[in-house]
Amino acid sequence: MLYPRLRLLTWLLLLLTASCVEPYEPKLVGTAANLLVLDGFINTDGVTTITLTRSQDLSSAGGYPAETKATVRIESEAGTRYPLTETSPGVYISTSQKLPSSTRYHLYIRTSTGREYTSDYTVAKQPLPIDNLKARIQENGLQIYVDTHDDEGKTQYYRWEYTETWEFTSAFRSTLRYDDSRNQVISRRENIYNCWRTENSSTINTTSTVRLSQDAVRDYRLLFIPSSAGRLRYRYSILVRQYAMSAAEFDYWEAIKKNTENIGTLFDPLPSQIQGNVHCLTDDTEPVLGFVGAATVVEQRLFVDRLTLPNEWRTNLDGYETCTALDTFPSERWKGWTLQEYFGDPQLRIPVSRTSIAFTAQTPECVDCRLRGTNVKPSFWP
Numbered sequence: 001m002l003y004p005r006l007r008l009l010t011w012l013l014l015l016l017t018a019s020c021v022e023p024y025e026p027k028l029v030g031t032a033a034n035l036l037v038l039d040g041f042i043n044t045d046g047v048t049t050i051t052l053t054r055s056q057d058l059s060s061a062g063g064y065p066a067e068t069k070a071t072v073r074i075e076s077e078a079g080t081r082y083p084l085t086e087t088s089p090g091v092y093i094s095t096s097q098k099l100p101s102s103t104r105y106h107l108y109i110r111t112s113t114g115r116e117y118t119s120d121y122t123v124a125k126q127p128l129p130i131d132n133l134k135a136r137i138q139e140n141g142l143q144i145y146v147d148t149h150d151d152e153g154k155t156q157y158y159r160w161e162y163t164e165t166w167e168f169t170s171a172f173r174s175t176l177r178y179d180d181s182r183n184q185v186i187s188r189r190e191n192i193y194n195c196w197r198t199e200n201s202s203t204i205n206t207t208s209t210v211r212l213s214q215d216a217v218r219d220y221r222l223l224f225i226p227s228s229a230g231r232l233r234y235r236y237s238i239l240v241r242q243y244a245m246s247a248a249e250f251d252y253w254e255a256i257k258k259n260t261e262n263i264g265t266l267f268d269p270l271p272s273q274i275q276g277n278v279h280c281l282t283d284d285t286e287p288v289l290g291f292v293g294a295a296t297v298v299e300q301r302l303f304v305d306r307l308t309l310p311n312e313w314r315t316n317l318d319g320y321e322t323c324t325a326l327d328t329f330p331s332e333r334w335k336g337w338t339l340q341e342y343f344g345d346p347q348l349r350i351p352v353s354r355t356s357i358a359f360t361a362q363t364p365e366c367v368d369c370r371l372r373g374t375n376v377k378p379s380f381w382p
Contacts, residue, residue: 019074031160036067036117038290041243042074042105044124045296048094050084050107052372055100055116055289066090066351069112077104077121090222099294105290107278116281119292125244127296128155140234144305145222156215158252159204159243160222163377165198167234167278170369171323172362176351178343185343185351192350196378203255208250227310230318235382236304241297250275252291301380323366327354327361349375 033056052067066089068333074082074094081134082099084092104121110115132147146160179186180358191244194338205222209215222240225231246254255274306315317323327333327349343351344359349361350368365371 003061012319033060034110035286036111036278036280036288036290037064037306038107038109038117038119038276038292040345042099042107042122042124042294043297044099044101044105044294045127047096048074048084050092052090052092052109067111071108071110073108073313074099074105075108076100081366101126103282104143105294114282115286118281118328119277119290120277120278122277122292123296124294124296125246126296128242128244129298130240130300131241133238133300133302134170135241135302137310138224141224141226142309143221144238144302145216145219145226146219146222147216147244149214151215153215155244156209157247158207158209158217159245159253160201160220161206161240162201162222163198163239164201164223164231164237165196165239165381166231166346167194167196167242167381168318168369169193169195170292170327170351170372171232171317171320171366174350174352174367176354176359178346178351180340182276182345183340185339185354191375192368192370193372195375196381197350197373198378204253206230206245206250206253206257227313229314230316232304232306232309233315233317234306237301237380238304238316239301239309241300243293243295243297245293245295247348248277248294248336249291249293303382319372326360326362329356329361 025178035055037055038050039053040048042048049115050069050072052072053064054067056064068086068089069355070086070092071087072084072092074080077098082094082097084094087093091233101124104123106121106246107116107119128148129148130146130148131146134145136143136145148158150156170193175192176185177188178184201223205220207217207218208221223238252274259261259274274289276289276291278288278290278292280288329339331335334342343349343359350364352360352362352367354360367374
């Protein structure tokens with residue numbers, strides 16, 4: 001996927017002189033702050049998802065404007081068309097389909113204003129299985145590795161994305177809730193203590209075997225998880241997606257990595273122009289941000305249970321660092337307050353437990369795990 005840092009138009013940054021060490025804010029001219037940004041690829045065996053947005057000035061706040069009401073379709077060199085449907089603003093999805101590998105494909109886009117864009121025709125890369133997805137215990141954390149290979153030596157360029165899911169709890173378990181209609185604190189039925197959180201990868205993971213004697217990837221370091229990470233507190237899962245790429249697509253992702261992950265000091269490379277394979281037919285001088293490849297995604301999931309990790313690892317309650325103590329009601333602090341005044345606004349506090357003379361409570365941010373995830377167990381969870 002394209003990351004927001006690409007959308008900051010890094011390829012438009014002017015080269016600085018070697019002696020310049022002061023901050024520099026480039027000025028974008030013309031339509032440079034309103035370029036079409038395309039995120040996605042042609043999935044030759046499944047659902048194709050394409051996201052269209054518009055770039056904006058570096059100083060602009062908020063999200064990236066969605067390119068809505070566009071006509072988007074996959075076209076084969078033989079003339080077959082496969083339409084995509086807009087399912088949410090700027091997100092276009094195809095039906096699940098298996099595209100013949102005997103022809104080349106590209107993406108066609110026509111915006112609501114009539115501007116037309118296409119990507120270069122590309123040959124669909126054949127899928128390769130993930131040989132091994134493994135986790136190894138290191139001194140200070142858990143290292144995730146991936147292995148793959150191509151016996152025919154035709155792939156050579158690889159990319160991975162991943163989605164992490166883990167179980168977590170809020171800082172305090174609430175067994176009570178306030179019923180405003182009865183002005184009573186009653187037993188809670190809904191679980192707001194145990195939840196699951198899911199996050200997508202935000203780094204670019206690519207490698208090439210061109211300079212190796214074999215088209216094989218062994219022990220590629222995909223992700224390192226510190227031993228203190230809350231993700232490892234109970235059970236953790238990672239779903240890895242593997243893509244085979246062309247040399248041009250590999251160069252594209254390497255340029256993005258260079259421009260977004262290795263800039264910030266005098267010794268880092270200067271920003272460079274990112275050359276995609278999407279072009280504007282209406283105006284061939286208009287730049288477009290994005291690269292459309294064609295491939296079949298290969299997935300593999302790995303689970304890591306806390307019981308398999310060293311006992312001495314002490315994990316954090318990530319996101320709940322400030323939740324250190326419970327409040328008590330009634331108490332001298334809340335003298336004169338009624339039950340309704342104290343618990344009436346569920347956005348201020350939630351009852352946690354009761355004693356013979358009082359209730360304990362805390363803010364929703366410390367009690368309701370749904371604010372950081374979902375209490376619905378994922379279908380793939382053991």
